Amino acid sequence: MSLEAEPHLIGVVLALCVLAAITATLYWMLHPPTTKAEQAAREAQTELAEMLGSVIIIFSKEIHSEHMTALAVRIARRERAQLLAAYIIEVPLTLPLRAQMEEEERYALGVLATAEAIARQKGVEITTETIKARQVSQGALDLAKRHDAHMIVLGSYREGKYSGAPLGRAIENISAAAECDVLIGVQGRKAVVQQPARVAPEQISY
Amino acid sequence: MSTTSVSMKAAGDQPELRRSVTAWGSFAWGYSDVGADIFVGLGLVLGAAAGASNVAFLFAGLVYVCVGLAYTELAAAYPVAGGGQYFVFRGLGDIFGFIAGWAVLLDFTIDIVLFAWSCIDYLSKLLPVLAFTTHPWTHFAVVFLVIVGLATLNVIGVRESSAFNEIVSGLDVVSETAILFFGFLFAFRPEILIHTMSTSWPSTFNLMNGVSLAIISFVGLESISQAAQETQRPASVIPRTSISLILTILIFALAYSNLALGMQPWHPIPLDAHGHPQALWQYLGSEDNNGAAVQVLASLVPYYGAIAALYVPLLGAILLLISSNSGVFGSSRIAYAMSRAQLLPSIFQRVHSKFRTPAVSIAIFCGFAALELLFAALPSLSKYFNGVYAKFFHGENGITFLGDLYAFGAAASYSFVFLALISLRLNDPDSPRKFKMPLNIPMRYKGRRVEFPVVAVIGFLGIGSILVFTMITHAIGRIAGPSWLLIGVICYLIYRKRKGYPVFRSRPHDWRAQQMKILQEAGELELMDEYVANVKASDARAAAATQSPS
Numbered sequence: 049m050s051l052e053a054e055p056h057l058i059g060v061v062l063a064l065c066v067l068a069a070i071t072a073t074l075y076w077m078l079h080p081p082t083t084k085a086e087q088a089a090r091e092a093q094t095e096l097a098e099m100l101g102s103v104i105i106i107f108s109k110e111i112h113s114e115h116m117t118a119l120a121v122r123i124a125r126r127e128r129a130q131l132l133a134a135y136i137i138e139v140p141l142t143l144p145l146r147a148q149m150e151e152e153e154r155y156a157l158g159v160l161a162t163a164e165a166i167a168r169q170k171g172v173e174i175t176t177e178t179i180k181a182r183q184v185s186q187g188a189l190d191l192a193k194r195h196d197a198h199m200i201v202l203g204s205y206r207e208g209k210y211s212g213a214p215l216g217r218a219i220e221n222i223s224a225a226a227e228c229d230v231l232i233g234v235q236g237r238k239a240v241v242q243q244p245a246r247v248a249p250e251q252i253s254y
Numbered sequence: 255m256s257t258t259s260v261s262m263k264a265a266g267d268q269p270e271l272r273r274s275v276t277a278w279g280s281f282a283w284g285y286s287d288v289g290a291d292i293f294v295g296l297g298l299v300l301g302a303a304a305g306a307s308n309v310a311f312l313f314a315g316l317v318y319v320c321v322g323l324a325y326t327e328l329a330a331a332y333p334v335a336g337g338g339q340y341f342v343f344r345g346l347g348d349i350f351g352f353i354a355g356w357a358v359l360l361d362f363t364i365d366i367v368l369f370a371w372s373c374i375d376y377l378s379k380l381l382p383v384l385a386f387t388t389h390p391w392t393h394f395a396v397v398f399l400v401i402v403g404l405a406t407l408n409v410i411g412v413r414e415s416s417a418f419n420e421i422v423s424g425l426d427v428v429s430e431t432a433i434l435f436f437g438f439l440f441a442f443r444p445e446i447l448i449h450t451m452s453t454s455w456p457s458t459f460n461l462m463n464g465v466s467l468a469i470i471s472f473v474g475l476e477s478i479s480q481a482a483q484e485t486q487r488p489a490s491v492i493p494r495t496s497i498s499l500i501l502t503i504l505i506f507a508l509a510y511s512n513l514a515l516g517m518q519p520w521h522p523i524p525l526d527a528h529g530h531p532q533a534l535w536q537y538l539g540s541e542d543n544n545g546a547a548v549q550v551l552a553s554l555v556p557y558y559g560a561i562a563a564l565y566v567p568l569l570g571a572i573l574l575l576i577s578s579n580s581g582v583f584g585s586s587r588i589a590y591a592m593s594r595a596q597l598l599p600s601i602f603q604r605v606h607s608k609f610r611t612p613a614v615s616i617a618i619f620c621g622f623a624a625l626e627l628l629f630a631a632l633p634s635l636s637k638y639f640n641g642v643y644a645k646f647f648h649g650e651n652g653i654t655f656l657g658d659l660y661a662f663g664a665a666a667s668y669s670f671v672f673l674a675l676i677s678l679r680l681n682d683p684d685s686p687r688k689f690k691m692p693l694n695i696p697m698r699y700k701g702r703r704v705e706f707p708v709v710a711v712i713g714f715l716g717i718g719s720i721l722v723f724t725m726i727t728h729a730i731g732r733i734a735g736p737s738w739l740l741i742g743v744i745c746y747l748i749y750r751k752r753k754g755y756p757v758f759r760s761r762p763h764d765w766r767a768q769q770m771k772i773l774q775e776a777g778e779l780e781l782m783d784e785y786v787a788n789v790k791a792s793d794a795r796a797a798a799a800t801q802s803p804s
Binding site for chain 1: 277278281427431434435436437438439440441442443444487490491494495497498501502505509512518520556557
């Protein structure tokens, strides 16, 4: 047998007071003031988020960024940045800028297809582009400027001996003149360079 | 459950504790201890203070606020494991550090048995064969087995994980808030509250008894201080978690007591043993229900009570079991810390060769707990002892017996903490205090500017009065409590004399170096810089003062 249960105004007020007091107390407890170290960490996170609006991965004959693609994709996914993979073909001065360079263009398609596959696997949207330029470094810098890039990702082999530009001349020039952050990854000694997928040009969608 | 052990580095090194306890984790440490108190305290206070139970909780609650503020200030300034015992040791010296620690140990041993007892009381609501009143031997045997089980688990290094603590605490906060919310919403009648308070106001003696029992609903804030060394950013986090815990427990205690006095129960209350009708508070405070009053109250809340009746016994039992376990863990840890400080013999430092846990301490204090269980249960187990208790102890037995001793231990140790806080304010003004109790009087002491804590004096008087109430109203607390302290002090004096340590004075301590290490290990680097600056300024002032007279 159950008795009558009718809310009383004072009871309702007290019920709400208990609920509000407990909620407010726990909320206050779980939001302590931050320390200087925590503030610095938070600012760094904000800067990183702002910084990574767009990320460009550069490939060329001299710049082997294949092993950096997966990392660039992860960064882009986590920071929700736009990702662009560009292969830059260096056209000699003896040829017109729009000259056909079939072998290298075919190679570029393979590299970019691999980059696209990596990005697709991780569910990241990527745009790819093949560019012809007189100098790889200038082409990369122009591209970065055109896309207002926040980070350029470059990959290099580890050179066994000092050659004046151990990372390669193009990488040195880009990192020296770029107006955005440059992330250079040097292939580890035991690593195997990713080979571009052998894809027929007609299978590649842009 | 997770496996942890106190890992020892090279001899003489302190074991290093990882700072992994978050703000919620710190709150949960305290809540799993203090939160369980209301499950025990509500029925006891209703049984003693009747229509003034809310007043008893209010008085004890105000004292508890002062106690909480004192612990908050001290734990934030000295974030080390040890809690009240360490504060008194540092503030008042070795012998008082021992007495405070010994009183805390009394509380911890009672904590083990009281909460194990109440845990079985709550389970008995689901399994009537465990009920104390109808099956005292079964109840006694099961509580004893719980104590043995907890001791074994602690020896082999298994205890509840922080995550488990956090989940249970979270569930309980939600559950208790829900019980109170629906209770007030559907069943609270102010006219019943006024009627109960006016017609069932207790005698002064019973009110004092109620106040002294109400303080047991607020014991365990110590746990936050105990975990200070494992808490992330302790100086910032501990004040918040402590104050939140104080407020949460105070809200629960005041709300429960007012609800119990002014609630229109959803189901009719059964007649008492003599066939007379009884009020809700009488029903909750009766011997049948005083060990599981929250569960009974929850089951009488309209609508929600049907759900609460199913899970509250289990949730309450788990929380009480955690609280009981914290007694086992806390007592061994305090004894270990006291032994390292040469306040107890080195046997308490001995760790198990395989499990690396303070097995001797665990065995000794669980042994004390088992003894207390025996004393508490004797009158129900034997008619002869029932007569003896009726003659000498006003018939106090069972959970009331344990509640008496618990109140004594808590009041005694809290009194020393207030004195330690005053002493540390006067003698160690250089230590940065990220949180200070309110109401301070600026003054000069030994040529230095200090702030005298008025609230500490108010708190000391409050807890002192509760200690006096305990001595006046509890025959057992009056005899067993002081006897425990006296035996401890005698053992301490003998130990110190035999070891050649100063008996009444303190051994030399380099508190400055220790404080630097504490703050460095706490990761409170800004406070450490402030401490260094304070110390330098203090030394410069002292040097200037010695030169200026010439």
